Amino acid sequence: MKPIPVIFVGGDHGEWRVERILAIRGASLDPCASVSRIEGTVEHAPGVWALRGVRTHERYTHLAEHDQLAVMQPDLGRQSSTCAVLIPLSKSEAWWQLSQDERREVLEARSHHIATGLRYLPAIARRLYHGREIGGAFDFLTWFEFAPADRAAFDELVAKLRGTEEWRYVDREVEVRLTRDR
Amino acid sequence: MKPIPVIFVGGDHGEWRVERILAIRGASLDPCASVSRIEGTVEHAPGVWALRGVRTHERYTHLAEHDQLAVMQPDLGRQSSTCAVLIPLSKSEAWWQLSQDERREVLEARSHHIATGLRYLPAIARRLYHGREIGGAFDFLTWFEFAPADRAAFDELVAKLRGTEEWRYVDREVEVRLTRDR
Numbered sequence: 001m002k003p004i005p006v007i008f009v010g011g012d013h014g015e016w017r018v019e020r021i022l023a024i025r026g027a028s029l030d031p032c033a034s035v036s037r038i039e040g041t042v043e044h045a046p047g048v049w050a051l052r053g054v055r056t057h058e059r060y061t062h063l064a065e066h067d068q069l070a071v072m073q074p075d076l077g078r079q080s081s082t083c084a085v086l087i088p089l090s091k092s093e094a095w096w097q098l099s100q101d102e103r104r105e106v107l108e109a110r111s112h113h114i115a116t117g118l119r120y121l122p123a124i125a126r127r128l129y130h131g132r133e134i135g136g137a138f139d140f141l142t143w144f145e146f147a148p149a150d151r152a153a154f155d156e157l158v159a160k161l162r163g164t165e166e167w168r169y170v171d172r173e174v175e176v177r178l179t180r181d182r
Numbered sequence: 183m184k185p186i187p188v189i190f191v192g193g194d195h196g197e198w199r200v201e202r203i204l205a206i207r208g209a210s211l212d213p214c215a216s217v218s219r220i221e222g223t224v225e226h227a228p229g230v231w232a233l234r235g236v237r238t239h240e241r242y243t244h245l246a247e248h249d250q251l252a253v254m255q256p257d258l259g260r261q262s263s264t265c266a267v268l269i270p271l272s273k274s275e276a277w278w279q280l281s282q283d284e285r286r287e288v289l290e291a292r293s294h295h296i297a298t299g300l301r302y303l304p305a306i307a308r309r310l311y312h313g314r315e316i317g318g319a320f321d322f323l324t325w326f327e328f329a330p331a332d333r334a335a336f337d338e339l340v341a342k343l344r345g346t347e348e349w350r351y352v353d354r355e356v357e358v359r360l361t362r363d364r
Contacts, residue, residue: 134316
C-alpha cells in the first residue's frame with residue numbers, strides 16, 4: 001500500500017456533525033459545524049480549518065500485534081458506526097529525541113498502548129494518520145468510529161491512554177466528537 | 183528538531199558537479215550537470231529533476247547506536263569534503279508490510295546496516311532524508327560527503343550494504359557521484 005494522504009476539513013457542512021470540540025491539552029481548534037475526512041487527495045477543500053496527514057506503514061507494532069490487529073481491526077464505514085471522534089495530537093521534542101527502542105519501551109512495554117487498543121476491538125475502529133513528516137499542524141490524527149452503544153467503551157479507552165507514561169509526552173491534544181445519521 | 187524539508191535539484195549549475203549518474207536498480211534519473219541540496223524550503227527550484235524529502239527522527243536506531251552516532255557523526259560541509267554522493271532509493275511493498283520488529287531484525291540484526299555505517303565514521307559523513315510519507319519519487323534520499331582520499335572507503339561501504347539481506351527489498355536505486363571545488 002502506497003502512503004495515502006488525508007485531509008480533515010472542519011466546515012459548515014459535511015458527513016459528520018460536530019457534537020463538541022474539547023481542548024485536552026494546549027490550544028483548541030476553531031468551532032465548526034461539521035468535519036469531512038477526505039482520503040486520497042491533497043487538494044485543499046474550503047473550510048474553517050484543514051488538518052493534513054498520511055496513512056502509512058506501522059511504526060511500533062511487532063509481528064504478533066500486527067497479525068492480531070489484521071484479524072480484529074474492522075474497516076471504517078460500518079453502518080452502525082454513527083459516532084466518530086477525531087483526535088489531533090502532537091508529542092514533545094523530548095519524545096522525538098528518544099531512540100526507536102526507547103519510544104517502543106514507553107509506548108508498549110510501559111504504557112500498553114497497542115494492547116489497550118486491541119482490547120476494544122472490534123467495537124472501536126481506529127485509523128492512524130501521520131502529520132509530522134508532511135509539516136502538518138499535528139504529529140498524529142487518529143480517527144475512531146463506533147456505535148452509540150459503545151460510547152462508554154470509547155471513553156474508557158481514551159481515559160486509560162491519557163493516564164499512561166506515554167501521554168506525558170503529549171503537548172497538544174484536541175478531541176472532536178462527531179455523529180452522523182445512520 | 184522539527185522535521186526539515188529538503189529538495190535535491192538536478193540542473194545546469196549548482197554547488198555540486200555531476201561526475202556520473204548510475205542506475206543500480208530500476209530506472210535512472212535524467213542526465214544533468216549539477217546537483218543542489220536545498221534544506222529548509224519547499225519552494226520548487228527549476229531544474230531537470232527535483233527530489234523531495236524530509237530530515238526527521240531516527241526510525242531504527244537503538245539508544246547505544248544513537249549515542250555512538252551522536253559522538254562520531256561529523257557535520258556536513260567540511261572543507262575537505264569535496265566528494266559527495268546522492269543515493270535515491272525505494273524499497274518494495276514487501277518491506278513496508280513487515281512489522282517494525284521484523285524490519286529492525288533485517289536491517290540491523292541480519293544486515294548490520296547501522297554498525298557498518300558507524301565503522302566508516304567520521305570519514306564518510308551521512309544524512310538521511312525520508313521521501314515516502316510526503317509522496318516523493320523515492321522512499322529515501324541519502325547524502326554522503328567525504329574527502330577524495332576516502333573514495334575507496336565509500337565504495338567499500340556501499341558494496342557491503344548492497345550485499346545484505348536488507349538490499350533484497352530495494353526495488354529502485356540510483357547513485358549520483360558529485361564533486362565540488364575546495
